[in-house]
Amino acid sequence: MSQQTKIWPLSILLLLLILFFNFWMWDNDALILGMPINLLYHIGLCVLTTLSMLVIVRLAWPHHLDEEDAE
Amino acid sequence: MIIAVVAIYLGLVIVVGTLGHRLFRNTAEDYFVASRSIGPVVLLMTLLGTNLTAFTMLGASGEAYRLGIVVFGLMGASSSILIPFLFYYLGTKSWWLGKRFSYVTQIQMIRDRYTSPALGTLLFVVVVLLMLPYILIGVKGGGDALAAITRGEWPGWAGSLLVCGVTFLYVTYGGMRSTAWANTFQTTVFILVGIIAYLVIMDHYGGIGEAMATLRDTHPEFVVFGSGSYTVFKILSYLLLPISVAAFPHIYGHWLSARTARSFQTPIVFYPLCIAAVWVPSVTLGMVGRIDFTAPLNGPILIELILAHTGGVLAGCLAAGVFAAIMSSLDSQTLALGAMFTEDIVRFYGFDNQLSEKQQILFGRLFVAAFLVLAFVASLFTTRSIFELGAWSLTGFAGLVPIFVGALYWKRSTKQGATVAILSVIGLWLFFYADSLNVEGAYSIGGTGLIPAGIIVPVSALILILVSFATTPPRDADRFF
Numbered sequence: 001m002s003q004q005t006k007i008w009p010l011s012i013l014l015l016l017l018i019l020f021f022n023f024w025m026w027d028n029d030a031l032i033l034g035m036p037i038n039l040l041y042h043i044g045l046c047v048l049t050t051l052s053m054l055v056i057v058r059l060a061w062p063h064h065l066d067e068e069d070a071e
Numbered sequence: 072m073i074i075a076v077v078a079i080y081l082g083l084v085i086v087v088g089t090l091g092h093r094l095f096r097n098t099a100e101d102y103f104v105a106s107r108s109i110g111p112v113v114l115l116m117t118l119l120g121t122n123l124t125a126f127t128m129l130g131a132s133g134e135a136y137r138l139g140i141v142v143f144g145l146m147g148a149s150s151s152i153l154i155p156f157l158f159y160y161l162g163t164k165s166w167w168l169g170k171r172f173s174y175v176t177q178i179q180m181i182r183d184r185y186t187s188p189a190l191g192t193l194l195f196v197v198v199v200l201l202m203l204p205y206i207l208i209g210v211k212g213g214g215d216a217l218a219a220i221t222r223g224e225w226p227g228w229a230g231s232l233l234v235c236g237v238t239f240l241y242v243t244y245g246g247m248r249s250t251a252w253a254n255t256f257q258t259t260v261f262i263l264v265g266i267i268a269y270l271v272i273m274d275h276y277g278g279i280g281e282a283m284a285t286l287r288d289t290h291p292e293f294v295v296f297g298s299g300s301y302t303v304f305k306i307l308s309y310l311l312l313p314i315s316v317a318a319f320p321h322i323y324g325h326w327l328s329a330r331t332a333r334s335f336q337t338p339i340v341f342y343p344l345c346i347a348a349v350w351v352p353s354v355t356l357g358m359v360g361r362i363d364f365t366a367p368l369n370g371p372i373l374i375e376l377i378l379a380h381t382g383g384v385l386a387g388c389l390a391a392g393v394f395a396a397i398m399s400s401l402d403s404q405t406l407a408l409g410a411m412f413t414e415d416i417v418r419f420y421g422f423d424n425q426l427s428e429k430q431q432i433l434f435g436r437l438f439v440a441a442f443l444v445l446a447f448v449a450s451l452f453t454t455r456s457i458f459e460l461g462a463w464s465l466t467g468f469a470g471l472v473p474i475f476v477g478a479l480y481w482k483r484s485t486k487q488g489a490t491v492a493i494l495s496v497i498g499l500w501l502f503f504y505a506d507s508l509n510v511e512g513a514y515s516i517g518g519t520g521l522i523p524a525g526i527i528v529p530v531s532a533l534i535l536i537l538v539s540f541a542t543t544p545p546r547d548a549d550r551f552f
Contacts, residue, residue: 005480020152026295027295031280031283031284031287031294035355036287039140043347045148046147046344046347057340061333
């Protein structure tokens with residue numbers, strides 16, 4: 001079963017974690033849509049994570065878990 | 072008015088919770104994991120409700136009042152990224168093993184996987200000890216919140232008693248089914264309360280844009296992350312706290328309650344958005360509190376804002392929301408402990424795994440009741456210093472995560488490796504905790520800002536790997552992979 005568990009979603013996790021460290025704008029105090037830019041950035045990251053997980057469950061879902069159960 | 076709203080809310084929780092009992096099948100598997108029948112939406116809401124505590128409402132806004140927007144990045148955004156991956160990798164596989172081998176607790180899985188009753192019992196002791204302060208924080212927090220919202224008209228013990236009493240009613244009656252249904256209702260309530268409080272209070276300040284512009288003028292350090300205060304290394308260590316979710320026995324219980332592996336898809340996809348919906352109102356309101364309120368405050372900043380700017384109905388709704396956040400964790404925690412004491416101790420040691428379904432349910436109910444009584448009585452004698460143990464509890468759980476990852480994904484991991492890794496978590500935890508007692512409120516190593524989880528988790532993982540390679544590979548691990 002471990003062979004069927006996809007590893008590549010971990011690269012998406014790594015990418016999201018890299019994006020999480022937006023140190024280049026930590027001192028930026030601009031307000032966008034009324035919100036501090038750093039707050040808006042991290043809200044955007046939550047949205048991006050949702051979209052990423054949507055891709056992962058579509059392309060890398062461990063279907064065998066339910067199939068084995070059906071057997 | 073506040074008490075009337077709270078009373079109506081608690082009445083609804085009892086009704087929803089007891090409705091879950093209609094489908095009860097009178098088996099231990101049904102009582103502890105709802106016969107593995109929970110669908111995707113209820114699974115999302117119950118995982119969210121179990122994971123979010125009163126800290127998310129009152130504590131996060133309090134931290135934002137103290138530190139600014141960095142709180143959302145450190146605690147909200149970080150968990151929204153990591154937790155869905157934990158559900159994807161650890162949740163689905165735990166569910167599969169639970170279904171395959173009829174597990175209802177994580178201790179059963181570890182005992183079986185490493186063929187070591189002693190290892191299971193060691194893990195049991197550590198998990199229970201880490202859970203106790205966590206439970207106590209919820210019970211004490213409910214009392215403190217009600218006392219603060221009613222400005223002392225209702226004593227703290229009354230709020231704690233309400234929290235324990237209502238939880239007792241629906242958890243002992245319907246087990247996991249009632250817990251899942253009540254959690255779904257309660258999670259909906261505290262999300263809505265947070266959003267409504269946000270809209271009403273922000274309207275008072277002329278909207279989010281005007282409030283933030285005012286804040287930027289008066290407290291410019293609150294609208295930036297502040298490279299002077301935080302380093303990448305320091306924030307990296309904070310990322311290790313949210314992974315503690317993977318070792319929580321109450322989250323494990325909810326994982327096992329899923330109907331199918333596919334039921335995890337909804338929580339995996341929507342969890343990050345739900346986190347944002349809960350955390351953003353809490354954090355921004357806490358920050359906005361800086362405009363009108365200066366420290367020291369009479370109570371949590373969110374309560375101060377609501378009492379100052381809205382009427383009794385919203386204050387009552389906030390109290391209901393706080394109770395919702397607390398009870399949606401407390402119910403799952405006491406049920407998980409009830410399952411562990413029944414299955415991993417009483418049934419395993421006392422009855423050689425021979426215990427009728429009715430006896431298991433009875434023991435489960437008795438343990439749930441005992442923990443709630445114990446938590447209530449302890450809440451009468453503990454001081455607010457118990458809240459400082461919250462982060463330490465998470466630290467311990469985070470340290471256990473490598474053991475679960477090894478059990479689920481690394482066939483070569485051995486019982487010796489897992490045992491020594493657990494012992495390393497215990498040793499380091501005690502060392503760092505004792506060290507912190509010299510510095511009031513300190514949750515960092517030697518004042519560096521690096522949190523203890525930043526050391527405990529990597530050491531635990533490293534020890535698991537090194538000792539596993541140094542010992543004989545397990546012989547009966549194939550059936551887990």
